[in-house]
Amino acid sequence: MNARLARLVLRRIGAALCSLLFVVVAIFALTAALPGDVADMLLGQNATPDATQALRHALHLDQPLWLRFMHWCGGMLHGNAGNSLLTGRPVSEMLAPRLYNSLLLAGATTLVAVPLALVLGLACATWRDSVFDRVMTVLTLGIVSVPAFLIATVSVFVFAVQFRVVPALSDIRSIHSVGQFFLTFAMPVATLASITMAQMIRMIRACMIDVFSAPYMEMAVIKGVPPVRIMLHHALPNAIGPVANAIALSLSSLLGGVVVIETIFNYPGLAQLMVDSVMSRDVPIIQACTLLFCMTYLFLTTLADIVALASVPKGRGA
């Protein structure tokens, strides 16, 4: 480690914080853009002028926008995201179990998708233009160019309706054994993983082909280095950066996929809560969910960039 790399990493983290600030402002702008008065909405039929006034004061609605923004940010920092407009319960209380469920789904998918995509992407690049590569190209191109719900509905149709091997809905409360766990998660994880993997395989293949075409690779082949050694010592170390980036970017498509998949399988996760909240215009919940998703996304992309920086000897100042 040295000062130069540290400076680059710090600059990258700074850029991420800038993006985070933009996201936070955009999310807060939602409250301001919403038509109507939250106080009126909350009180409904009981809205007397006095009560509205009191509630407006309690919610800081009578303060200027920038002060409300500071209040809101302060609350978020303390884990207090306000109360749901619909149920009146604290947002954090409603989010916690959902967040756990979503992390479980996303984690399981990542565990399946990343290693598989790495192996398949590498294989495609190694045996470029072979039958295997062509089949994979058609498959992945097909998956990335149809909407996520299509893959989910078709696989529900095939595996749950036609063959009845897995349940169509993911009722995670009914899990009592390891076998049930796998059966319940099989469908959502498989569909989500296939969407994420298609992206990843395409990008990893492109990265690796890029690396393979470098002059030092040709040199290694000419001087007779065994293929495995070429892969491990010449190709992979140079591909870490781009591949890490490819994986992070595809995991972001996982976030989008999660929204659709959770809705289709009726999986009680964060994304489903968010879609329901958008329908009922439950702003505090939308804000908290979006913030969580965006922070995850920013964290992943920043991490990938830092890995990429650290993997390049030039960056290390060697």
Next chain:
Amino acid sequence: MSGMTTGFRALRLPSLTPAQRVMGLFGFWLVLAVCGPFFAPYAPGQIIDTEVFAPLSHRHWLGTDYLGRDLGSRLLYAVRYTVLICTLSTAFSCGCGILLGIATTATPAWMEQVAGRLMDGILSIPSLLCALLVIAAFGDSLLALVLTLGVIYTPGAYRTSRALALRIARMDYITVAVARGEGALFIIWREILPNMRGPLLADVGLRFIYAVLLLSNLSFLGLGVQPPLVDLGSLVRENVLGLVYGSGAVILPTIVIGVLTVGINLVLDGTSRR
């Protein structure tokens, strides 16, 4: 043997440039979107049969949907809304993105910084979440949908066109044009744009596919095009129960989405190979 090859050769399409192929395929969808509904045998909301999820028959060629409406007619209207919304939003995103991308190669550095930060900001919100956020704020009118999809894909178009324009701006003929004293608009329109047409077209096609996918996903979630209007995603959503009966009402719209996106993707893939 040779007779067969000549036979095939005669069958082959006249050789088109990749750009012509993309425009041709896209033009086909646009014509279908504009003219298709005029050929619809029934009104899209008209209930024509008591049998729901009816199979294909001579009365209604593609069967009926979950309320007993003619699926073929609804499909024609759905194509209209999907294709038109996505065309408009792509025009918006690519118009803004390309203009900004080219303009910032010539403007003072701080403007490029501002535009770049703004685009990075939009990019840092995953697209589906961004769409949900905007729809929560501004509702799901058609105009809101077009603008939402447009804004979400502007940064991508900005980045691509900027990268292309930066390379072209260093060319000698640009220096010559500047030395000739040409105006900025002339340089953009007559010198830079024509020279980045090919890669730009591929990028525009890609944005169009992204827009179709996002709009379909949104409509499928019930947050996109609202009844009584219908697009391909909402057609799948409302008929999803028919999946149990293997009804065409849910399978056909998904196939149309697939044909639309995969088709354009394949043609684009062909352009980048050459």
